Each structure stands twice: as C-alpha cells, then as structure tokens.
Amino acid sequence: MSKASTRDTRAVAVSEPVLTDEGTLAEVLDVLEAHVPIEMSGEYQAESLYELLLHAASHASSIEQSSKTLVDAPTGNAVRYHLDKLDDVGELEAQLNQALAARMPGRLSGTSQRLAIDLNLIPYYGEPSAEEAPYIIRSQAKAGTCAFYAYATAYVIANGKRITVALHAVRRDEMMVAVLTHLFDQLARLRIGIKRLYLDRGFYSVPIIRWLQACDIPFIMPVIVRGKQGGTRALLNRKQTRKTTYTMHSPTYGSVDFALAIVGTYQMGRRGQHGVEYLPFVLYKVPLRIRSLPGDYRQRFGIECSYRQKNLCRIRTSTKNPATRLLYVAIAFLLVNLWTFLIWQYLSRPRRGGRYLFPSIFPLRTMLQFLRQAIERHLGVVSQISLPPLTTLFDAL
Numbered sequence: 001m002s003k004a005s006t007r008d009t010r011a012v013a014v015s016e017p018v019l020t021d022e023g024t025l026a027e028v029l030d031v032l033e034a035h036v037p038i039e040m041s042g043e044y045q046a047e048s049l050y051e052l053l054l055h056a057a058s059h060a061s062s063i064e065q066s067s068k069t070l071v072d073a074p075t076g077n078a079v080r081y082h083l084d085k086l087d088d089v090g091e092l093e094a095q096l097n098q099a100l101a102a103r104m105p106g107r108l109s110g111t112s113q114r115l116a117i118d119l120n121l122i123p124y125y126g127e128p129s130a131e132e133a134p135y136i137i138r139s140q141a142k143a144g145t146c147a148f149y150a151y152a153t154a155y156v157i158a159n160g161k162r163i164t165v166a167l168h169a170v171r172r173d174e175m176m177v178a179v180l181t182h183l184f185d186q187l188a189r190l191r192i193g194i195k196r197l198y199l200d201r202g203f204y205s206v207p208i209i210r211w212l213q214a215c216d217i218p219f220i221m222p223v224i225v226r227g228k229q230g231g232t233r234a235l236l237n238r239k240q241t242r243k244t245t246y247t248m249h250s251p252t253y254g255s256v257d258f259a260l261a262i263v264g265t266y267q268m269g270r271r272g273q274h275g276v277e278y279l280p281f282v283l284y285k286v287p288l289r290i291r292s293l294p295g296d297y298r299q300r301f302g303i304e305c306s307y308r309q310k311n312l313c314r315i316r317t318s319t320k321n322p323a324t325r326l327l328y329v330a331i332a333f334l335l336v337n338l339w340t341f342l343i344w345q346y347l348s349r350p351r352r353g354g355r356y357l358f359p360s361i362f363p364l365r366t367m368l369q370f371l372r373q374a375i376e377r378h379l380g381v382v383s384q385i386s387l388p389p390l391t392t393l394f395d396a397l
Contacts, residue, residue, distance in 0.1 A: 018346045018347065019342060019346045019347065019362070020370075021369075021370035021371070021373045021374040022374050024342065024367060024370040024371060024374065025051075025054070025370070025371055025374040025375065027103070027338055027341075027342065028050075028054060028334075028335065028338055028371065029047060029050055029051070029054075031099050031102045031103060031334065031338065032050045032099065032331075032334075033046065033047070033050065034099075034102065035095050035096070035098045035099035035102060036092075036095050036096065036099055036327070037095075038082055038083070038085065038086070039082070039085060040082060041082075042078070044074045044078065048072070048073060048074055048379070049074055049079060049082060051073070051375045051378060051379060052066050052067060052070065052073045052074055052079060052375075052379075053079075053315065053328075053331060054331070054335075054371050054375060055069070055070060055073070055371070055372060055375045055376070055379075056315045056316075057313045057314065057315050057328075057331050057332060057335060057368075057371075058313060058368040058369070058371045058372045058375075059368075059372070060311070060312060060313055060314060060315070060316065061315070061316055062076075062315065062316045062317060063076050063079050063080075063315065063317075064076040067079065068382065069381060069382055070375070070376065070379040070380065070381065070382070071379060071380030071381065071382055072378075072379045072380055073379050080319070080324075083321070083323075083324045083327065084321060084324070086321075086323040086324065086327060087321075087323055088323070089135075089169055089322055089323050089326060092323050092326060092327065093167065093168065093169060093326060096167060096326070096327070096330040096334075097166060097167055097186050099330070099334055100163070100164055100165060100166070100167060100330070100333060100334055100337055101165055101186075101190050103337065103338055103341040103345075104161070104163065104165070104190075104341070105160060105161045105163065105340055105341045105343075105344030105345070106160065106161050106344060106355070108156065108158075108161060108165070108190070108192055109190055109191045109192065110191050111192065111193065112192075112193035112194065112195040113156050113157070113158055113192055113193070113194070113195055114156075114157040114158065114195050114196045114197075114198070114299070115154055115155060115156060115157065115165075115187075115192075115194055115195075115196075115197055115198070116154075116155045116157055116197075116198040116199075116299075116300045116302065116303040117152065117153070117154050117155070117180065117183060117197065117198075117199055117203075117303075118152070118153065118155075118199075118200055118202075118300075118303050118304070118307075119150050119151070119152050119170065119179075119202065120150070120151045120152075120153060120307050120310070120329075121137075121139055121142065121148040121149070121150050122148060122149045122150075122151070122325075122329070123142065123143040123144070123145045123147070123148055124136055124145060124147040124148055124149055125144075125145055125147070128147070128320075129320045131320060131321065131322065132320050132321070132322050132325075133172070134171050134172055134173070134322075135149055135150075135169060135170070135171060135172065135322045135325075136148070136149065136172060137149075137150045137170060137172050149169075149322075149325060149329075150169075150170035151167060151168065151169055151170065151326075151329055152167070152168045152170055152179045152180075152182070152183060153166065153167050153168075153183075153303065153306070153333070154166035154183045154186070154187060155302060155303040155306055156192070157198070157299050157300070157302055159354065160340075160343075160344055160348075160354075160355060160357050161340070161344070162302055162306070162340060163336075163337040163340050163341075164306055164333045164336070164337060165186065165187065165190060165192060166182075166183045166186035166187060166190075167329075167330055167333060168182040168183055168186075169322065169326050175207070176203060176205070176207070176208055177207050177208060177211050180208070180211070180212075184215075194217050194218070195218070196218045196219065196220065196286060197212070197217055197218065197219040197220070198219070198220055198221075198297060198299065198300035198303075199219060199220070199221040199300075200221070200222065200300070201221065201222040201223070201224050203221060204221055204222070204223060204224045204282070205250070205253075206248055206249075206250040206253040206254065206255065206256045207253050209221075209248070209256050209258055209282060209284075210253075210256045212284060213256070213258070213284055216285070217284070218284055218285040218286050219282070219283075219284050219286070220281055220282070220283060220286055220293065220296070220297050220300075221281065221282040222279070222280070222281055222282075222297070223260065223280035223281065223282055225280065232246065232260075232280055235260070235262060235280065236262065236278045236280065239264070239276070239278060240262070240264075241262060241263050241264045241278075241290060241291065242261075242262055242290075243259060243260070243261050243262075243283075243290060244259075244260050244262070245257060245258070245259055245260060246258060246259075246260040258282050258283070258284065259282070259283045259284065260280055260281070260282060260283070261280070261281045261283050261290050261293055262278055262279070262280050262281075263278070263279050263280075263281065263290055263291060263293050263294055264276045264277070264278050264279075265277055265278075265279060265294050279293075279294055281293055281297065306333070306336060309336045309364055310329070310332040310333055310336055311332070312332075312364060312365065312368065313331075313332045313335045313336070313364075313368055314328060314329060314331075314332040315328040315331065315332070335364075335367070335368070335371075336364065338367075339362075339364050339367045342362065342367065343357055343358070343359050343362055344357065347359070347361060347362050
C-alpha cells in the first residue's frame, strides 16, 4: 500500500463518528427505563414520556413548553398524571441513586476516593402544602426567600471521573448526621470508600465532627470564626501558621476536641483584599503539609461546579409533589453524570499513566443539543400555528 493510500485510510478512520445524537439518547433512555420504571396507560409508551422529560431538561424549561413544541409528545396533563403515581419519595430516591451509579466512568467500585458532600438548595416560593411541607427547610435568605428544597449529594473528586454518586432529599426535621448516614449508606452499596472527605462550613458542628471521628473518616472542614476576641478568633489573632488543638462547646450537644490547622495565605487582590489571610481548618487523619491545605481544599469546589452544570438541564416546575421535584433534580444530575461517562467511554484514548480525555470537543451543552435533535427527530416539531374554529372561540366566550 502506498503512503498516500495509508494517509487516506487514516483520514477515514479519524472521521468516523464515535458518538451520535441517537447513541447519546439511547444511553440516557436505557438508564431511565432500567432504573426508574413508570406505569403508563393510554396511547403513549414510557419512552415518549422520558423523551419529553429529556427535551424539557435539555432546554432547562418546563414539560408544558416541551409538550407544546413536540408534535407527537404526551400533553402536559398526561405527563403530570403519570408522574403523580410516583408518590413514595424513599422508593424513588433508591431508584434514582441506582440510576446515578449505572454508568460510572472507569473503575470506582471497590476503591477509595476523595469525596465532597454538600447541600444544594433550590428556592421555594409560596405556601407549602401538607405534602411538601416536610421537605421545605429554612436557611439564610437567597433569591428572595428563606424557604428551600434541599438535596444532599456526594461527589467523587477524581480526574475524568467527577460524578455525583449519591443523592438524598433532605427532610425538615432531619439531623445532618442522618443526612450523612444516608449518603454513606449509598457509598457502601457501591463499595466506594472514603479516602478523604471535604465538607463546607455548614457542617461545622459538634455532632458532625464527633460522629466523623467516631466513624474514623478522614476529613477537612473550614472553621466558622465567631466572636470578636475569644474562641477561634483569639487563635487567628496570633497571626501564625500552625497546628493546634481546639475544644468546641455546644449547650445542647456537649463538647468535642479536634485538631485545628491555621494557614496564612496571601490574598493577592482577591475580593479587593491584600496582605495575609489566616484560614482555620478542622483536620482529622489528613496526611498533608499544613501549607498545602488551602490548595487541596479548593478541589471541593468541584461539587459547586456540578450544581451549576445541573442547573443547565434542570426541568422548571411549580408542582407541589416532592417526588416529582426529586425526579427532575435527579435527571439533571444524571445527565451530567452520563456526559462524564460518554467522554470517558467514547471520547478518550488509553495511554500509560492514565486515559487521555477530550472533553473540549463534547461540552455539556453539545450533549443537551444532541438529545434535543434526536428527540425532535422522533416526535416532530410544531412548525405552524392555526387559529381554532370560530365555534370553539364562541364556546370559550
């Protein structure tokens, strides 16, 4: 074979698609149909309902808007009728956690990973019904409200494998220790150990620190600095990078002792500030040099990034059904997970030292566009609008 023909063969091989919009949609539908069964009645099949939900998610819009956009899609009322059958939040949560873990990139099961846990708060407006009131929590005001739906997530921090592996709908009367227990139970089912856990300062409390120490889980957590002179404020006033021990007291839960690291970092104009800022961290069995703690902890913000990505594909709704709201949030996290999986599975090359990934050629928005294209090809798109008959208009009057 000549050199010219060899180059032509290589060009053809490179140009062959490794991933299509139909293949992308098939991967998502396979996971939903396998793990989130919905009983259907009437002329529509479950696949049409899933496609309508995915179309709404790809636009970050409502099911009502997608049902009016697609020709052969179920109506918004039909979708709501079938989704209202999902009335057991606990059972649905278990199914959705199985879906989140259905396509894990690479080998995660049977390994220990660095993980971040946080609460994703979704603003709630209005007066909650008796059905949804147990899932509305109060928190610091944001987006014009103090009421929120809260979803706790566990997020793997590993190159090329950053996915949400556990999701839990937080109840109003639930202690944070119970929330962490739910997430850890899911990690145990997946056989994912905790190499190091990153928590934000919202978890800084006596029960959480005491419980994590009792479970022997290595973790890093920022300290909430309170007061003007005493407590942790007095430790920061010494303006010295060092490790020490500290005892935190609670009038309700008693006290707990823990290792405290205070790290000085140059602000370098961040937030308009200059000079040295001293950051205190709670540490437990974290084998890191003290000055590397701020840089290591910054990896926790990957979970914040997952929340922003989730918002690109979260179905908008005003439903009063907590199970339906949980489904919409989980679909968004699932799409982000599957995007990571597709890059690992189809848009990568194996090499010594770790797989080489090509995420830049398949952004999340491109995946959402693929889903829209395939669904609109299946169900058709409304391309013209006609006025109703005059008799219909008169009847409406």
